[in-house]
Every structure is written in structure tokens, then in C-alpha cells.
Amino acid sequence: MKLTNAAAFFIFVPTLTPALDPFSASILTGGAAVAWQLLSPQSWLKCRFLECCNMRDTLNLSVLKMDLDRKVFGQHLAIQIVLRALSANMHSERPRKPLVMSFHGWTGTGKTFVSSIIAENLYQFNIPRRRFVHHFNTVLHFPYLSHVHLYKEQLQNWIRGNVSACPRSLFIFSEMDQMPHGLIDSIMPFLGYHEEIDGIYYGKAIFIFLNNAGGDKVTEIALDYWRSLKRREDIPVKKLQSLLSEEIFRNKNSGFFHSQLIQKNLIDYFIPFLPLEYKHVRECVRQELRVQGHPENEDLIAEIALAMTDYPSEERLYSSKGCKTVESRVTLST
Ligand SMILES: *[C@@H]1O[C@H](CO)[C@@H](O)[C@H](O)[C@H]1NC(C)=O
Numbered sequence: 001m002k003l004t005n006a007a008a009f010f011i012f013v014p015t016l017t018p019a020l021d022p023f024s025a026s027i028l029t030g031g032a033a034v035a036w037q038l039l040s041p042q043s044w045l046k047c048r049f050l051e052c053c054n055m056r057d058t059l060n061l062s063v064l065k066m067d068l069d070r071k072v073f074g075q076h077l078a079i080q081i082v083l084r085a086l087s088a089n090m091h092s093e094r095p096r097k098p099l100v101m102s103f104h105g106w107t108g109t110g111k112t113f114v115s116s117i118i119a120e121n122l123y124q125f126n127i128p129r130r131r132f133v134h135h136f137n138t139v140l141h142f143p144y145l146s147h148v149h150l151y152k153e154q155l156q157n158w159i160r161g162n163v164s165a166c167p168r169s170l171f172i173f174s175e176m177d178q179m180p181h182g183l184i185d186s187i188m189p190f191l192g193y194h195e196e197i198d199g200i201y202y203g204k205a206i207f208i209f210l211n212n213a214g215g216d217k218v219t220e221i222a223l224d225y226w227r228s229l230k231r232r233e234d235i236p237v238k239k240l241q242s243l244l245s246e247e248i249f250r251n252k253n254s255g256f257f258h259s260q261l262i263q264k265n266l267i268d269y270f271i272p273f274l275p276l277e278y279k280h281v282r283e284c285v286r287q288e289l290r291v292q293g294h295p296e297n298e299d300l301i302a303e304i305a306l307a308m309t310d311y312p313s314e315e316r317l318y319s320s321k322g323c324k325t326v327e328s329r330v331t332l333s334t
């Protein structure tokens, strides 16, 4: 389609030009080239200056892996699953369903951070990301229980509109645990196995749910492992995923209580974010000192990390806030 359009332009334009002097002819041809660039959905010029849909998949998995390994601490399980999921989806010409991932863990463990690193890597270039990355904050976008009917319709329209404008759209739903009951099931039709729905193909879309629900479960399992002197690296991913999906389905405050998305297996990956230990919080503090331009004072790093590891009250093994308050703590103590 795009090739024939382009060919038509360049065959058509020269046949007109003999009637004109060389100067006007070159203006006409140049103008035509610019017009074609602006009209064609794939052109770089349009991407630079106007709205643009990133048609080519530019995700470089090794760069993404480096980014995640360097910036996210203590989440080897999550990183491993995310990379595998994205790799499978990206390597398929025409995925049979959209990629759906659900992140679970305590606050401050890196769920939002990982989703924004994915977004940055998916859409490089200097194109405005808001065209493809759609962030729904439950508390902000869907605050009233009584408006669920309205929200359902709105959400469907947004997703339909955005995916038809750009198939590789990324939808991030944060604070899923605050989502009114039943609302998320309204997007079920888009997450299934379909060739197309009303002429729109959804297989390239990516959905990420961020959820504090399930965090207690993940922590409980990590703690069991620690108490039986096993490494957190050895926690089996499969077992954790199925425990999470059960837990979320049963939990009234998970946004997925008795959800069809779970019943129909439309969520491809339940991704655990483990609670952060002293050594991980240290890394966060170290990084924050660097960001704020301070020297890496080892005493201060130890002091802040120690104060933050507060759970369970006897062992004080994990930080109940993850790395969430590191920034302000560093600001206050430097
Ligand atoms: C990904 O990025 C690395 C480092 O910038 C580069 O060496 C590699 O060729 C890239 N891979 C692809 C598939 O573009």
C-alpha cells in the first residue's frame, strides 16, 4: 500500500514536469516529496514534527535489559519475566493477542519504575510519548463507584481510539487495587484472541497493571524462603505466578476480584516484585546520592538503609516502603 502510493507520486510527477521549466519542476518535485513525507503515516518527517505512530518496533532488548539491571534493584524475577514476555511478543510478526502483564508488590519496589523504563525503551526517538503511552491512574480517572457505567464506555472508547491510531500502544493502569469492582472487565474484548474487532487489530497493544495487592503474598513467600535458609533467587517463578493469580482473584481489593480477565486467562503474566532488603535499599540510596550530586558517604548510606528496613519487626529484613522515601531522606540528611 505505502509502496504503491510512493511510486505513484514519483511516476506521476515527472510526467507533468516537461511542460514546466526546470526550476519550477524541481520545486514541484521537492514539494511533492515533502507532501508525501507529511501524508505518509510512516515517514520520519511526520514523526519529527507532527503526530506519528511508531510503526516499526524499535525495542532493543539488550539495551532494555541493561537499563533494568542498572536501575532496578532486587527484582531479578520481575526483570526476567518482563524480558521474556516482551521478547516473545516482539519476535512475532502478528501476535495473536495483546501482551498483558500484571505487576504485584509492595509500594516502592519498582513497579512504576519498570513500567516507565519499558515505555522509554519502546518509543525512542524524540517523538512525544503521550501519543502511545496511556497512563490511567485509577484514583484520578475512575474515582466514583457510581460512575462505573460511564467509565466502562469511556475506557472502551479510549482503547479503541488509541489502538486504531497506533497499534503498538502501551496502556498502564496504576493503583489497580483502587479500581471499582467490575470496571476492568470492560476491556476484556480487547485482550482476547481475535484477528480483528471491527477492523481494528489489537495484537500489538501492551497492557500493564500495577497493583499493591498481592504484595503481602509475595513477601510471605520470600520470607518463608529466607527463614528456611534458601536464596530468593531460587523462588520458583511458576509457583509464584499461580499463587498470585489465585490471590488476586479472591482479594476484594485487588481490582480483579472475580474478574473475567483472570477466569479466561487473559492476563499473560503475573509478575512478582519482591520486598527490598537492606542491601537493595543501600543501592537506592547510593544512586540517589549520585543523582543529587553528593559524594557516596558510606556511613550515611548504611544509616538510611538501616532505618528503612523495618519488617518483620523482629528480623527487620525488608523495607516496608521499598525505596519510596529514599529521595526525601537523602535530601534531608545531606
Ligand atoms: C542493540 O543495541 C546494542 C548497543 O547499543 C547494539 O550493539 C545492537 O546492535 C542493538 N541490537 C539491535 C538488534 O539493534
Ligand SMILES: *[C@@H]1O[C@H](CO)[C@@H](O)[C@H](O)[C@H]1NC(C)=O
Binding pocket: 134, 135, 157, 158, 159, 160, 161, 162, 165
Ligand atoms: C487515547 O487515550 C487518551 C487517554 O489516555 C484519551 O484522552 C484520548 O481521547 C484517546 N484517544 C482516542 C483517539 O481515543
